Amino acid sequence: MENIIHVDEKWFYMKKQSEKYYLLPDEDEPLRTCKSKTFITKVMFLAAVTRPRFDESGNELFSGKIGIFPFINKEPARRSSKNRSAGTMETKTINSINKEIYRSYIIEKLLPAIRDKWPRIDAGSPIFIQQDNAKPHIGLDDEYFQSNATKDGFDIRLICQPPNSPDMNVLDLGFFNAIQGLQYQQAPNSIDALIEAVQKSFDEYLPTKLNHTFLTLQSCMISILKARGSNKYKVPHMKKYSLERQNCLPKQLDVDPALIGEAIAQCQ
Template identity: 45%
Template sequence: MEKAPAKRSSRRRPAGTLETKEVSVTKATYHDMLISRVLPSIEARWPNTSGAVVIQQDNAPARIKPDDPQFTEAAACCGRHVELRFQPANSPDLNALDLGLFCAIQARQRKTIARTLDELIEAITESYWELPARTINAAFISLQDSMDQCIKQRGDNAYKPRHMKKAKLEREGRLPLSIRCSDEAAVYLAEPAIL
C-alpha cells in the first residue's frame, strides 16, 4: 500500500487528496518491505535480545533468496542473527492465521461497510484487535494439534485436521490453553536423527 494524491475529483473527495493505493508485490517491493519495515519492527519489538530470528517466506516468485546480499547486510545491522528461509514444498498447514484467525477477522470485518481502501484497512485492524481471547486460543490449539499430527506422520501432511469440539469444551470451561504432545509423537521425536 502507498499513499498518493488523487488525480481526479470524485463526489467523496477533491483532486489532490491523499488516498491509499494498492501496490503490486514484486521482488523489489517485497525486498524493500523486508528491509525497511520487517527488520526495524523486529528490532523495535525485541530491542535487547540477542536470540536468532527466522523469517519463513512462501515460495512465491516475488520472494528473495535467503542469501540475498542486501538483506543479509541489513539484517546484520540489527545486531542479531536474522535468517530468511523458504517454506518447504507441500508443507503441512502449520500457520495459525490459516487455522481460524483469518476467518474470524474476516467475519467481524464484513459486519462493517467499507467504501474506500482506507476504511477497509481500518475495519480489518479493528476486527483484529476485537478478537476474543478464546478465538485466538482455539486457533493455537488447532495449530498444536496440527503439529502433533504432522510429527506423527513424520513431517507429511497426509492427515485430516481433527475436530476437537473446542466450542463445546469452551462452554463447559474445559478448553485448555495448550495440549500435550501425543505419546506417539514424543516417541518419534526421541528417536536419534538420521542425517
C-alpha cells in the same frame, strides 16, 4: 515456536457477496451496493505473528502480534469529483506484488516492527521469519535483507516452510479467518476504512486466541510426524470410529496401527 515469526499475504475484501442479518420484524433490510459483484474492492496485507508469551499466572508478557501492513500507495487524484478536488492524495492498492515490493516491505516495515516489539530479554537470540515458497518472496541468502537483519544487535534470519504445507503456517490455520470475520462486522465503505477495519481487528484480537491457534499448529505437527512426514492425512477404514470426522487422526494408509490407537486416545 517462540522465536519463529510467521509471515504471509492475504487479500481482505470490503464486503462479501452475501451476508446474513438478524432484523426486527419492522426493521428495513440494509442497502448494500457495489460497482461489480465480480470485482469487489480488496486490499492485500502482509501479516506477521509469533507465539504469545505469558507468565505462570497467565498474565500477558508479549502479545505475539508483530504487525499487519497494507500494500498501498498514496497518489494525487487526477480529476476533480464531488468527493475531492484534483491533487488530493488518494489511497491506491498495489495489486501486483513482485520481489522488489516484497523485499521493501520486509526490510522497511517488518524488520523495524520486530526490533520495536520483540522482548528485549531475547533480542540477541536468533529470530526466524518463516515464509512460504511463493515466487515474489526473497531468497534465504538475500544480501540486502542480511545487511539489515543484524542491526541493533538482532540476529534475524529467513526460513521457508515445507512446500505445499499450509498446515505449517499459523496464519492460514485460523488467524486470517478470525480477523477477517471481525473486519466484516465493521462494514467499511472505502479503501481507507477497510485498512482501518483490518488494523483494528488485528489489534483487538486476543493473544489467548492466537495462542490457541499455535496449539492447533502443534497438533498438525504431531499428525505430520505420525504420518511419517506426509501432509496427506488419509486413514484406513475403521468400524468403531468415523474417520471422516476424526480430523486429528493421521490419514495415511501405511500408518502403524499402534500410532492410530494413540491418536484415537487423544481424540477421546
